[in-house]
Amino acid sequence: MLALALLALVLVGPGQARADGPRAVQPGDRLSGQWRADMDSMRDYLTSVLEPIGGHCLSIHGSMIYGFRTTGDPRLHAMEHSVAGTTVTIKRQRARGTRSDTVVFLYSGSYSAPLTVRAGERILETSRNPDFSNFFVEGFSVNGVFVGEMDFDLTGLSQAFGGNVMRYEFVGDNTLRLTPIFPPSPDGVPIHPRPFILHRLSHDPDRR
Incomplete structure (x- = not known):
């Protein structure tokens, strides 16, 4: 379960503009910059x-930043994702019986990956094999029992679950809604993620 939860954090023709809802537009330079994840939407997504x-994700607190950098080609960007001191609390029902476990972990880390923009479909797609080895679980407990610290390499998990594909929608100029698209889990169970929200911090990818 911890593996799936961490994986979920990593994560990815122009439509008609609507006055009362999101506008499906080509991103251009609007995507470039630093964006902060809305943690309430991230909790619902998880x-x-x-x-x-x-x-079930009970809570998530901390810093989660996404950075998008242009490369000169409107179809190609670079995405950077960093997490600092983020605490996630998850409850999971046991396979048999009515008991459940509460898992809490604190983690930090970062990764970067090439990003392809398919504007006609409003799709962002990152590399299928980004390096998640820089993520580190700083504290981990199960049902209140502290387990300790651990290194956690997510590279194998990213390969097992496929590439990171997200559908994007701009809500105004400073809010971005991303809906990850997952293939079915290895046991064939379909996954239907809810969107999560990013709020712009800066138009400069090097400054928050």
């Missing part, structure tokens, strides 16, 4: 990913 295995 819950939607964990539901097929009986999991």
Whole structure:
């Protein structure tokens, strides 16, 4: 369950503009810059990913930043994702019986990956094999029992679950809604993620 939860955090023709809702537009330079994840939406997103295995994200607190950098080609960007001192609390129902486990972990880390923009479909797609080895679980407990610190290499998990593909929608100029698209889990259970929200911090990818 911890593996799936961490994986879920990593994560990825122009439509008609609507005055009362999101506008589906080509991103251009609007995507470039630093963006902060809305943690309430991230909690709901995590819950939607964990539901097929009986999991539920109770809370998530900390810093989670996404950076997008242009490369000169409007179809190609670079995405950087960093997490600092983020605490996630998850409850999972056991396979048998009515008991559940509460898992809490504190983690930090970062990664970067090439990003392809398919504007006609409003799709962002990162490399299928980004390096997640820089993520580190600083504290981990199960049902209140502290387990300790651990290195956690997510590279194998990213390969097992496929590439990171997200559908994007701009809500105004400073809010971005991303809906990850996952293939079915290895046991065939479909995954239907809810979107999560990013709020712009800066137009400069090097400054928050």
